[in-house]
Amino acid sequence: xxxxxxxxxxxxxxxxxxxxxxxxxxxxxxxxxxxxxxxxxxxxxxxxxxxxxxxxxxxxxxxxxxxxxxxxxxxxxxxxxxxxxxxxxxxxxxxxxxxxxxxxxxxxxxxxxxxxxxxxxxxxxxxxxxxxxxxxxxxx
Numbered sequence: 001x002x003x004x005x006x007x008x009x010x011x012x013x014x015x016x017x018x019x020x021x022x023x024x025x026x027x028x029x030x031x032x033x034x035x036x037x038x039x040x041x042x043x044x045x046x047x048x049x050x051x052x053x054x055x056x057x058x059x060x061x062x063x064x065x066x067x068x069x070x071x072x073x074x075x076x077x078x079x080x081x082x083x084x085x086x087x088x089x090x091x092x093x094x095x096x097x098x099x100x101x102x103x104x105x106x107x108x109x110x111x112x113x114x115x116x117x118x119x120x121x122x123x124x125x126x127x128x129x130x131x132x133x134x135x136x137x138x139x140x
């Protein structure tokens with residue numbers, strides 16, 4: 001039996017809980033209320049479910065990933081291009097992890113017709129580097 005059980009509270013965010021689970025190399029974490037009573041358990045499955053929900057991968061969509069400058073307005077510039085092509089944005093995520101200094105990776109899930117995706121890819125590639133555009137099977 002584990003003596004020093006790692007726990008969390010109902011108010012903890014799923015990303016904070018995921019980070020604790022990853023750092024401590026555990027597959028689940030008990031959720032305790034203010035009185036110390038068990039009110040739930042967060043499992044790896046819960047973390048995966050949250051990831052798929054926040055990224056919008058469950059929607060038939062196109063995933064765009066690119067490196068952009070880490071400057072104010074750079075995400076909006078990409079979003080404006082998507083909207084100008086008639087695209088609908090499901091999710092926007094960005095990270096500075098494992099990218100060159102002064103840049104960030106931007107990942108978007110969008111819905112846009114096939115012609116619009118091709119045009120968008122061309123415009124993104126002309127302006128930014130390391131552009132990846134992947135359309136899910138069955139996406140329009």
